[in-house]
Amino acid sequence: MEWYWIGLAVVVILFLVSSIRVVKEYERGVVFRLGRLVGARGPGLFFVIPILENMQIVDLRTVTYDVPSQEVVTRDNVTVKVNAVVYYRVVDPNKAITEVFDYQYATAQLAQTTLRSIIGQAELDEVLSEREKLNLKLQQIIDEETNPWGIKVTAVEIKDVELPEDMQRIMAMQAEAERERRAKIIRAEGEHQAAMKLKEAADILAQSEGAILLRYLQTLNEIATEENTTIVMPVPVELLKFFVEKAKS
Incomplete structure (x- = not known):
């Protein structure tokens, strides 16, 4: 009789142990009882009826x-x-x-x-x-x-x-052509701006013959400071006009 109660106690303990379920904080246990959905449980400690209930764990983390x-x-x-x-x-x-x-x-x-x-x-x-x-x-x-x-x-x-490699080569050629196009446009814009500035300077100098002569002398002074051994001195247009007018008279 004593062995009977010991065996019964062991069965009860095993029954209780098998029914314990622990669900973590980031989990939920979906419980089914005889195949029917009971609901989600957790987190914490729960008891599931053996044979009659079963639980499936679902992770809620990303x-x-x-x-x-x-x-x-x-x-x-x-x-x-x-x-x-x-x-x-x-x-x-x-x-x-x-x-x-x-x-x-x-x-x-x-x-x-x-x-x-x-x-x-x-x-x-x-x-x-x-x-x-x-x-x-x-x-x-x-x-x-x-x-x-x-x-x-x-x-x-x-x-x-x-x-694909062929497409990569085509795109590289396209990018190179685009960069070359932008470089030509920038170079052309620079030439256009330089020409406009030269035109403005020429118009200002043309308003006074003395200004042209002063600019000529300033240029000679800048050349002389560069320690050149040879200096080419262009003949001023005003000097040529002087000789032409002298010959006519």
Whole structure:
């Protein structure tokens, strides 16, 4: 009789131990009783009725999913490889367990297909220069599709866009041609501004013959200070006019 009570006590202890569940702060335990949803519990210590109830743990922390590189043809028929990262978390544990078989796998597959779809609808220039716009569009679409599963997509970021080597060479040539075009424009604008200034200076000097002579003498003075061994002195136009007028008289 004594062994009977000892055995019974052992069974009760094992029963109590097997019914204890501990749910961490960042987790929730979704409990089913005879196959019917009871609800989410946690965090803390809980008792689950063995055989009649079972619990599935759901992690509420933000999940970082690295979308593998996807080969996509853009709207302007350029083949690119694009990868991205998706940040999401479970906001409704009950839906995450009951509405979809595997919410992590389903979210991953949805992210891949959505990335291919959005990049396929955009042109190459848009993919390269308007990533913020595409990131927002991806986040909105994936979040809307996963909302019935109790999932909240907080952000989507396109990480890298890999171009074919031929396209990289073409873009490098285009960038080089653009830089050369800007250099020629800047050089032409500089020549135009210099010509305008020379014209203004010529107009001012033409108003006074004395000004031309003074400028001539100043130039000779500047040349003399440079320690040149040979100085070429041009004949002033005023001096030629003097001799011409003298010959006429």
